[in-house]
Amino acid sequence: xxxxxxxxxxxxxxxxxxxxxxxxxxxxxxxxxxxxxxxxxxxxxxxxxxxxxxxxxxxxxxxxxxxxxxxxxxxxxxxxxxxxxxxxxxxxxxxxxxxxxxxxxx
Numbered sequence: 001x002x003x004x005x006x007x008x009x010x011x012x013x014x015x016x017x018x019x020x021x022x023x024x025x026x027x028x029x030x031x032x033x034x035x036x037x038x039x040x041x042x043x044x045x046x047x048x049x050x051x052x053x054x055x056x057x058x059x060x061x062x063x064x065x066x067x068x069x070x071x072x073x074x075x076x077x078x079x080x081x082x083x084x085x086x087x088x089x090x091x092x093x094x095x096x097x098x099x100x101x102x103x104x105x106x
Contacts, residue, residue: 002087004094004101011100014092015054021085022047039082042074046089049074069093 005011026047029039049071056062072093080086095101 002091002094004091004098006101006103008100011092011095012054012057014088014095015050015057018085018088018092019047019050019054021088022050025083042071042078042083045074046071064099065097067097069096 005014022043025039026043029037029043049069053062053069069092071089075083075086075089078086083089
């Protein structure tokens, strides 16, 4: 079972990690467009969604429990082999939808 973030700091770190992974994937796409072409379908929306989320956290505009995050529809049909950090994105979405993991359940 996937564990949600237990603190706001952990949650922010997860989002930053996902942004880093997305930027790394974009760099790979720019380096090797042919073998990474599958990412063109979702990379812009995924990266934009994560960066907006982090910005909302910084400005205090972030709202918990508003349903699935926008990127979920983009990654819904992307296989874990093509998107190796998909489990991280799912954990972020689960934390967004259900709040932080209580300490006693972790």
